[in-house]
Amino acid sequence: xxxxxxxxxxxxxxxxxxxxxxCNYSTTSDRLYWYRQDPGKSLESLFVLLSxxxxxxxxxxxxxxxxxxxxxxxxxxxxxxxxxxxxxxxxLGRAGGTSYGKLTFGQGTILTVHP
Amino acid sequence: GAVVSQxxxxxICKSGTSVKIECRSLDFQATTMFWYRQFPKQSLMLMATSNxxxxxxxxQGVEKDKFLINHASLTLSTLTxxxxxxxxxxxYICSASLAGAQExxxxxxGTRLLVL
Numbered sequence: 001x002x003x004x005x006x007x008x009x010x011x012x013x014x015x016x017x018x019x020x021x022x023c024n025y026s027t028t029s030d031r032l033y034w035y036r037q038d039p040g041k042s043l044e045s046l047f048v049l050l051s052x053x054x055x056x057x058x059x060x061x062x063x064x065x066x067x068x069x070x071x072x073x074x075x076x077x078x079x080x081x082x083x084x085x086x087x088x089x090x091x092l093g094r095a096g097g098t099s100y101g102k103l104t105f106g107q108g109t110i111l112t113v114h115p
Numbered sequence: 116g117a118v119v120s121q122x123x124x125x126x127i128c129k130s131g132t133s134v135k136i137e138c139r140s141l142d143f144q145a146t147t148m149f150w151y152r153q154f155p156k157q158s159l160m161l162m163a164t165s166n167x168x169x170x171x172x173x174x175q176g177v178e179k180d181k182f183l184i185n186h187a188s189l190t191l192s193t194l195t196x197x198x199x200x201x202x203x204x205x206x207y208i209c210s211a212s213l214a215g216a217q218e219x220x221x222x223x224x225g226t227r228l229l230v231l
Contacts, residue, residue, distance in 0.1 A: 031218055042208050042225040043159075088158065092218055102174075103149070103220060105158045 006106035023089035121223040138209030144189035145211035
């Protein structure tokens with residue numbers, strides 16, 4: 001069974017600082033996703049990473065994927081208060097052949113950015 | 116494009132009653148819809164996968180008779196929580212995939228259920 005683990009689970013950052021959230025998954029995965037969730041809201045899609053070495057950037061967030069290490073990272077550059085939210089990674093497994101399995105989520109990282 | 120809606124957004128009910136939550140794909144046909152449950156400060160857990168016109172596939176530990184899922188059309192799936200109890204209180208989120216593109220899920224806004 002696919003397991004996805006994030007760390008840290010809680011992250012308190014000062015504005016302007018950099019930090020990285022790590023996401024490890026246990027078995028071969030086709031795709032790795034990053035989502036943002038604000039309190040009381042549903043998920044907002046941030047990135048989808050498809051292949052080894054993939055790197056995507058949007059504003060102050062950059063995500064990367066290392067399929068050999070089964071590791072994805074979400075790097076935050078010069079954090080601002082608006083980035084405060086819960087961030088989830090999720091891995092999509094294979095069900096066999098060309099069929100996709102289910103999306104398995106990490107525990108989530110609660111990010112708080114303070115002045 | 117690819118908008119998914121849920122109704123209601125919030126519902127409060129008495130213990131023992133049943134509650135129906137609707138998930139609709141507004142601008143695309145969704146052959147597959149997924150139902151997730153999220154307890155406070157926890158991750159999303161997949162409850163079941165439903166394919167249009169066929170029975171839902173439930174994850175281990177999810178009671179089929181308690182969480183009834185119907186996916187009668189390509190744009191609508193419903194989740195009925197039968198004989199709800201306080202421990203069923205949670206945030207229920209659905210997602211939908213386009214035909215032939217199950218690798219991309221579009222998430223609904225969620226439904227918060229409170230059972231008194």
